[in-house]
Amino acid sequence: MSKKIFLFSLLCLFLLSSTALAAAAVQPPNILAEAAVVMVADDNRVLYDKQAHAIMYPASTTKMTTLITALEQGKPDSIVTVSKRAAQCEGSSLDLTAGDRLTLQEALFGMMLVSGNDAAEAVAETVGGSVAGFVNLMNAEAAKIGATRTHYTNPHGLPDPINHYTTAYDLGLIAAYGLKNPVFAKIVSTQAYDVHFLNKPTLHVTNTNKLLGKYPGANGVKTGVTNDAGDCLVAAAKRGNVELIAVVLNDDERWADAAQLLDYGFQQLGL
Structure with a gap:
């Protein structure tokens, strides 16, 4: 074997080894989620x-679209007066009672941080005139965003086994769209907040998103859990000028899995 052929063979072996090592370094983690996606927020x-395109229950990740719709269709300083129906909404709660009064902006902070179903219904009634009217606006919003495999029947995500559904991919699109709105981005990245009422003392609330303040660069976006949906999480994080969104649905290890997926996404991009 000539010296040139020998050196060329060594070079080929080196390149093959380097390629194999690089591929091994970016292997995605083994996660428990039934459905998941990681996407770049800027360009999806x-x-x-x-x-990622499997039909799934969204649970309270629904409230991302509730927030987007309320911000685009409502006025932040408009007054939300809580109805008896909204106050009695089951599930996670902002502890609202019938007759409570607060601005729409305060209701939105409370709705997103503690995932208050009562707040979601109160927002829907205020902005849409009725829950049904608001849900129509939500579905129009999802269609505009391009979430073509998403449909809502309520503003909070309580189970509807037939007509309330989404996909991991659609939730990624919705989160990416929402994060382009500075008010949406501020609300979903807030770890703690004092909700101010017009008729009763201030209520201190903390965000259900455990990645905020713990995962480097974490800046949103929404948790969700029901018996039917399992544990769900839409998580976002930013490094430099790159923002990633990770969605995990029906995942008993949602915190660890979302963090691993964000790590994997950043690693893919060399960050």
């Missing part, structure tokens, strides 16, 4: 996909 480029 998908970096990881596990049944």
Whole structure:
């Protein structure tokens, strides 16, 4: 074997080894989520996909669209007067009672941080005139965003086994769209907040998103859990000028899995 051929063979072996090591370094983590996606917020480029287009229950990740719709259709200083129906909404709660009064902006902070179903219904009634009217606006919003496999029947995410559904990919699109709105971005990145009422003392609330303040660069976006949906999480994080969104649905290890997926996405981009 000539010296040139030998050196060329060594070079080929080196390149093959380097390629194999690089591929091994960016292997996606083994996660428990039934459906998941990681995408770049700016251009919706998908970096990881596990049944990302499968129809799933959204649970309270629904409230991302509730927030977007309220911000685009409502006025932040308008007054929300809590109805008896809204106050009695089951599930996670802002502890509202019938007759409570607060601005729409305060209701939105409370709704998103503690995932208050009562606040979601009160917002819907105020902005849409009725829950049904607001839900129509939500579905129009989802269609505008391009979430073509998403449909809502309520503003909070309590189970509807037939007509309230989404996909991991659609939730990524919705989060990416929402984060372009500075008010949306501020609300979903807030770890703690004092909700001010017009008729009773201030209520201190903390965000249900455990990645905020713990995962480097975490800046949103929404948790969700019901018996039917399982544990869900839409998580966002930013490094430099790159913002990633990770969605995990029906995942008993949602915190660890979302963090691993964000790590994987940043690693793919060399960050």
